Amino acid sequence: MGLRLKFNLVLTGVFLAGFAIAGWTSYELLQRNAREEILRHARMMMEMALSIRGYTSTQVRPHLQAQLVQTFLPQSVPAYAATEMMGDLRKKYTDYGYKEATLNPTNPRNRATDWETDIVTSFRNNSANREIIGERDTPTGRSLFVARPIQIADSGCLVCHSTPAEAPKSMLALYGEANGFGWKMNEIIGAQVVSVPTSLPIESANRAFVTFMTSLAVVFVLVFIALNVMLSRMIVRPIQSMARAADAVSIGNFEIAEFESGTKDEIGVLGASFNRMRRSLQKAMRMLEG
Ligand code: HEC
Structure with a gap:
């Protein structure tokens, strides 16, 4: 020889060994960074939704009390405001999603689908669990979701969500008496679910x-x-x-x-x-x- x-x-x-080691470690690192970036996006969207909710209940709602007796304005409901604003965001970021998935919702569009029901059920079975993160396949590609429980922590919620008899008449006129009632204090009635597409960061990784x-x-x-x-x-x-x-x-x-x-x-x-x-x-x- x-x-x-x-x-x-x-x-x-030597090169093949180095190539394999460098390849494996850099692949793992890049994928982990991409996943962290996706998760950061999702958590930020969740915080945005919470901010919109807070803004609606502290700054919008108080000004509309008198008006609400006459005509009920969904715009004064935090869940509605958050869902609408995040829906608006979807015009630009089509694969992103936000939903207040609820088992027995006032507005049927908020009804939890099969996989969302599983999440809500697991929150209900384990109230110490404050966040569920997962991935699933959607028609537009793979998507990461972050879910947090929605718990009735304020007795003020029960005015509109306990029995139709207690709810404002103007609200019943708009939503009927069939859905969104029977919620209990401290009950976990649904989950906020944020979905973020994983394809873009994974592709760039x-x-x-x-x-x-x-x-x-x-x-x-x-x-x-x-x-x-x-x-x-x-x-x-x-x-x-x-x-x-x-x-x-x-x-x-x-x-x-x-x-x-x-x-x-x-x-x-x-x-x-x-x-x-x-x-x-x-x-x-x-x-x-x-
Ligand atoms: C003034 C009546 C009223 C009060 C008080 C109220 N809600 Fe609602 N809530 C509504 C209405 C009406 C909707 C349906 C909005 C829509 O069209 O999306 C709704 C929707 C929701 C939804 C989305 C699922 C669904 O039922 O469609 C959640 C979650 C929710 N409310 C939670 C709460 C919580 C938690 C509180 C207390 C902090 C609360 N609500 C207080 C009237 C009320």
């Missing part, structure tokens, strides 16, 4: 991964070429010509030209030593012949 092949085998082995691995491979190819050229020019070829000269000298052929390396590295020093040895040999032979 030639020097070049040995070097190349070791080099390729994958792109970054491919770019990184390609540049790593390019660097290896360049190192490989440079090392091979250097090995051939500085070591393999001089040694081959030195071997040829040694062969010639060994059969008494001193016609062959002196070894020329022109460098001061180890090979150059070896060449000079070889030339000296050859001259001494030639002198000794002449003395013998003479």
Whole structure:
């Protein structure tokens, strides 16, 4: 096995091992970052929804008390305001979603679907659980959701959500008496569910991964070429010509030209030593012949 092949085998082995380790760690890191970014988005949307809710109940509702007796305005309901505003956001960010998924909702559009019902049920079964994070496939791609329980913590809620008899007449005129009643104090009646598409951050993580691995491979190819050229020019070829000269000298052929390396590295020093040895040999032979 030639020097070049040995070097190349070791080099390729080292590179493959490095490529695998770098690939695995960078892939894991990029995916984790992408997932954290998605989660940060989702949590921010959740906080936005809570802010809209808070704004509606503290700054809008108090001004509409008198009006609400005459005509009920859904715009004064925090759940309605949050759902509407987040719905508006969807015009621009189509795959994002916000829902106040409720088992027995006042407005049918808030009714929990199958998978949302599972989430609400698990919150109801374990009230210590304050957040559920998960992923699911949707028609527009994979989506991450963050869900938090909606609990009746304020007896003021029961004015409109306990029995139709207690609810404002204007509200009954708009929503009827069939839904959104029978809620109890401290009961978990639903969940706020924020959905964020995962495709974009995951795609850009994958792109970054491919770019990184390609540049790593390019660097290896360049190192490989440079090392091979250097090995051939500085070591393999001089040694081959030195071997040829040694062969010639060994059969008494001193016609062959002196070894020329022109460098001061180890090979150059070896060449000079070889030339000296050859001259001494030639002198000794002449003395013998003479
Ligand atoms: C003045 C009456 C009123 C009060 C008080 C009220 N709600 Fe509502 N709530 C409504 C109406 C009406 C809707 C339906 C809004 C819509 O059309 O989306 C609603 C909707 C909701 C929804 C969305 C699911 C559904 O039923 O459609 C949740 C969750 C909710 N309310 C929770 C609460 C909580 C928690 C409180 C107390 C902090 C509260 N509500 C206080 C009238 C009220």
